[in-house]
Amino acid sequence: MMVRKRMIYFSVVIVVSLLGYFGWKLTARSAYESAEYKLLESENSFETREYPDLTLVTTNMQFDSQGDDGSFMRLFRYIDGANDDQQKVAMTTPVFMEPEGSEESGQMGFVVPKIVTKQGVPQPVNKKVRVQKRVGGRFAVIRFNGRLNEKTVAKEEEKLRKWMSKKGLIADGDSEYAGYDPPWTPGPFRRNEVLIRLK
Numbered sequence: 001m002m003v004r005k006r007m008i009y010f011s012v013v014i015v016v017s018l019l020g021y022f023g024w025k026l027t028a029r030s031a032y033e034s035a036e037y038k039l040l041e042s043e044n045s046f047e048t049r050e051y052p053d054l055t056l057v058t059t060n061m062q063f064d065s066q067g068d069d070g071s072f073m074r075l076f077r078y079i080d081g082a083n084d085d086q087q088k089v090a091m092t093t094p095v096f097m098e099p100e101g102s103e104e105s106g107q108m109g110f111v112v113p114k115i116v117t118k119q120g121v122p123q124p125v126n127k128k129v130r131v132q133k134r135v136g137g138r139f140a141v142i143r144f145n146g147r148l149n150e151k152t153v154a155k156e157e158e159k160l161r162k163w164m165s166k167k168g169l170i171a172d173g174d175s176e177y178a179g180y181d182p183p184w185t186p187g188p189f190r191r192n193e194v195l196i197r198l199k
Contacts, residue, residue, distance in 0.1 A: 034093045034180075035111045040138070046163045047141045048198070054134040055117045056096065056109035057089075057124065071108045078129050079110065083122035089113065094178035094193070096134070097148075109134070137172075138198040140164050146187045148179055157194045164196065172199040 038050040057078050061071035072095075079089040092111040100106040112121055112131070121131050142160040146152055157175050164171065173196070180191040 055112040058109035060105040061108040085122035173197040
């Protein structure tokens with residue numbers, strides 16, 4: 001009797017674990033279209049990439065809010081149909097973020113899927129949301145895990161700038177950040193990046 005109970009218990013644990021794993025996989029970054037780029041060089045966690053022009057739907061944000069200031073939901077409502085065509089737009093990766101500057105507010109942006117860009121991007125109904133072009137070009141990039149916050153990003157950006165200096169790469173603008181995972185993804189499994197445009 002005890003053996004049978006244990007077998008049932010372990011069977012339930014295995015089924016629940018498998019359901020949890022595949023449920024997470026279906027909602028993780030691998031389930032979404034990702035912005036394309038050409039890899040030019042790779043060295044450990046550092047890369048140089050060539051990006052094409054991308055179309056983003058963007059809104060202002062406070063960087064350390066992680067979207068809790070309403071920025072994420074404004075963009076989510078847009079892809080959920082809060083646009084002039086009432087069209088649902090597929091989620092993509094990454095979510096690009098720019099920090100606040102001395103004269104500019106921070107910004108969060110979702111990449112518009114290629115097929116939607118080709119067919120015509122619906123305009124937002126919320127005046128705080130806008131469609132804009134992210135000009136392509138070469139970028140130096142560092143990949144890292146964990147939660148995005150001001151402290152971790154500053155640390156990774158410093159590493160990236162040291163690597164750029166070693167390689168003779170010259171920045172052509174401020175840094176931006178990218179997050180690839182939904183909020184419920186555990187920190188060690190999250191993919192984040194700091195990107196710096198190059199001359």
